[in-house]
Amino acid sequence: METRFLLLGAVALQMVGFGIILPAMPFLLRELGGDAAAQGLLVSLFSLMQFVTAPLWGYVSDKIGRAPVVAAGLALGAAGQAVAYAAQSLAQLALGRALAGVGGGTLAALQAWIADLTPSDRRASAMALFGIAFGVGFVAGPAIGGALGTLHPRLPFLASAVLYALAGTAVARLPNTRPTRRQGFEIVVGLLAVPVLMLNLGMSMFEALLSYFSAFARGLTPFQIGLLFFVSGVAAGAAQPVVRRLERSSSPGRNAPLGMATMAVGLLLLSFASSSLAVLYIGAALVSLGGVVASSFIFAAASRRGAGVELGALQSAGTLGRIAGPTIGGYLYTTISATAPFIASAAVVAATAALTSLLLSRVGLR
Structure with a gap:
């Protein structure tokens, strides 16, 4: 039970880290010479990398367990936000968003980890808690990012990297799980x-x-x-x-x-x-x-x-x-x-x- 709630906290932290940069993104883009079209492309790039990697991360987590995969995803998220924080060009900013998107693909492994820890007849309520943690983090992130962005447009990216790193450190210490039986694609x-x-x-x-x-x-x-x-x-x-x-x-x-x-x-x-x-x-x-x-x-x-x-x-x-x-x-x-x-x-x-x-x-x- 404690492990599951720590994982839900990691979900919330990850989504705060995702949402915290949204208010600052237009200002960093303008500083680097980007426009609204560039922002749209960066948002799509993040989603595209998440789309491509989610099943791959899920497959790897079935083989080696959830903990190392989720920790790796959070580390990639931290690296991506750090690259974006230090970016001196649009290409570097795109690299940072791509790394964060690859890391974001591990949300499925995190979801599977919560399912592993929950009896089958209680998984719907566990998934509801996952959705709530996801939503709370996403709502809180932009509010925090807006406050930090008034100090400096790059500051939310640094804060996001720290949050991802904290979440990754926390989950790396949790017990690893994997499917209890061999499961092929249904x-x-x-x-x-x-x-x-x-x-x-x-x-x-x-x-x-x-x-x-x-x-x-x-x-x-x-x-x-x-x-x-x-x-x-x-x-x-x-x-x-x-x-x-x-x-x-x-x-x-x-x-x-x-x-x-x-x-x-x-x-x-x-x-x-x-x-x-x-x-x-x-x-x-x-x-x-x-x-x-x-x-x-x-x-x-x-x-x-x-x-x-x-x-x-x-x-x-x-x-x-x-x-x-x-x-x-x-x-x-x-x-x-x-x-x-x-x-x-x-x-x-x-x-x-x-x-x-x-x-x-x-x-x-x-």
């Missing part, structure tokens, strides 16, 4: 990459455009937008006891689609939020709550039949969805209407619910 578990991709596609459209929609279609102030994200964060945190209750009474094949249905309702509410602030807040809360429930049960189901390589494949599918989602959502927003991304996301998530139910029934988890 075809049905591999097929779960499709709903993971679709779920993240829909979720990323929501995340990428919620603040823009709130500011320019609804006229919210920065304080109101901050409160909106706070409410969403509280809803995501509330998902953990919901997941614990659901996993005692039903199966992943029913609970994951239930979470997606909750998301779809929330997304549809957002499309009707032009006249009601309360509807906007309720819709965003339902999307966050449903998203944690859905992803927790999908990854819990995969961890019963797969190992690190399978979880890595699912992480890569999610990354691919997050790369494509904001671009698709932005196109729908500008060419059709401000609510089109939310309607499209609702349709994608509703279709994903039906597909997930079918696939999990194939795994015997209906």
